[in-house]
Amino acid sequence: MGIEGSFWRAIAVYRVASLGYAALLLAAADGYQRPLAGWLVIGVMAVWTAFTTVAYSTARSRALLVVDVLVTLGCMLASPYVQGTGAEQPGLMPITATWVAGPVLAWAVHGGRRAGALAAVVLSLGDLWLRGLHEFNLSAPVNGSVLMILAGTVVGHVARLTKDAEERLQRAVEIEAANRERERLARGIHDSVLQILALVQRRGLEIGGEAAELGRLAGEQEAAVRELIRSGPAAAERDSAGLVDVGARLRRFTTPSVTVSAPATPLPLPAGQAEELIAAVGAALDNVRRHCGEDARAWILAEHDGDSITVTVRDEGPGIPAGRLREAEAEGRLGIAQSIKGRIAGLGGTVGLTSVPGQGTEIELVIPVHG
Incomplete structure (x- = not known):
């Protein structure tokens, strides 16, 4: 799982904690005309939290992320029905509370800051609709939407930087392991192959004739092997x-x-x-x-x-x-x-x-x- 797995575990913890917070708000709130419907929505949120916790630990497909946004948006838009027609629409607190930011964090970790910001914009539009902007009520609070967009952008950026750092670290470890193996092989080659090639080159030049040609070829191979050992494997050059x-x-x-x-x-x-x-x-x-x-x-x-x-x-x-x-x-x-x-x-x-x-x-x- 690596470092990315830590992000997904943190998202799972956030979802569970936000679910508990939403349940406490529903239990303590007065004025809900349909509390049973509210607990039904909380139940859907609980089932979806359990499902995504397992699903995101094994597979993180684009389809699952889209469904995550749609389920969260549906739960949030159920708030007017739970509260009833007598409530003041601009001051409506969505039944999902902070649980709504779960898909934003998931998109941010999966696709980076742009994906996180896009998911936040989609959910923020739903939240602003509930708070009265559909009636052009410009006094409706937008702090929650702004914070959600900022969270998606920042978390996505940090997640991308962390993934890049992990890849660089992994590559550095592989290069270090390759260098150590090359040094080990170089010691063995130097004590055997290179010394034999050097001896063939020297004796061939001393004997002359066709042996001199063999000596020259042995010298070229010795130089080639030394350069191969010095420069390392081709993978380290990328x-x-x-x-x-x-x-x-x-x-x-x-x-x-x-x-x-x-x-x-x-x-x-x-x-x-x-x-x-x-x-x-x-x-x-x-x-x-x-x-x-x-x-x-x-x-x-x-x-x-x-x-x-x-x-x-x-x-x-x-x-x-x-x-x-x-x-x-x-x-x-x-x-x-x-x-x-x-x-x-x-x-x-x-x-x-x-x-x-x-x-x-x-x-x-x-x-x-x-x-």
């Missing part, structure tokens, strides 16, 4: 709003031949956009390896200027000859055209490509940030 830190995801490309430079502050993007941007960067790195060799150096630079996120992938390869991209598209090789430009264009961004033969290639990916 905040409560569903935004992904692009900088943290880019750091996973770090290898002995790939250097990633990203700001310490998050580079937030919605999960879908972040995945497309990361895929485009991965395609750019694949092109570097394919055309410049496995050992080619590459640099990834990410920055955020407030309106857009810019990711630059640069290499020191032979560059792209003039007209080569058009020839590749004509041959059906659409790596840059679709894997990179197509993805970025789908996000509303732009791709800039600068290449000088013999001096390398630079691809600039710009993604607009909305809100």
Whole structure:
């Protein structure tokens, strides 16, 4: 149930206490022409209080909340019949008394301040009708209606803030548990896998030949595993709003031949956009390896200027000859055209490509940030 369950238990207690207060008012009041009808209304209120106490503890559907308002409004509008025709309409005290605020609190906890205020307005209109505003009696008291609207707004706002705080706390606990588990696994990996990869890299370079290639691959895997351990699980890179830190995801490309430079502050993007941007960067790195060799150096630079996120992938390869991209598209090789430009264009961004033969290639990916 969590913190929200505490709100619903408090509402149940409020309903019971308000029911007792309404019964005391009926028992102590004089002048009711139909007291038996009044006790019948109190009985309906008691049954509905018991039902909602159980119902709200298991299910909180919109239909139940609507029926709650209608039942309360019906009990309140029965007050003129209970009091009789001889009573003064403007000074009528509804038979429900403070019990009428129960649905307002329920709507506020379920839907927030707007829902609470809306339920309060509906019930306040019924209360004001009983107090004489239907006859344009502007002297009728409205304090109860104002207090009910304020209560619905404030309680709804507090309930929403409390739910958000609980979600943030739960996420913090999950991240802390994930970090502890990662640290435990990191210790075991460091004492076994990383040391073996480092040994393979060192001995492979010493032996030379094909063993040197194995050593190089082992070194890349060692760097990748270290970065994976350092950056943590992908779930920890997503905040409560569903935004992904692009900088943290880019750091996973770090290898002995790939250097990633990203700001310490998050580079937030919605999960879908972040995945497309990361895929485009991965395609750019694949092109570097394919055309410049496995050992080619590459640099990834990410920055955020407030309106857009810019990711630059640069290499020191032979560059792209003039007209080569058009020839590749004509041959059906659409790596840059679709894997990179197509993805970025789908996000509303732009791709800039600068290449000088013999001096390398630079691809600039710009993604607009909305809100």
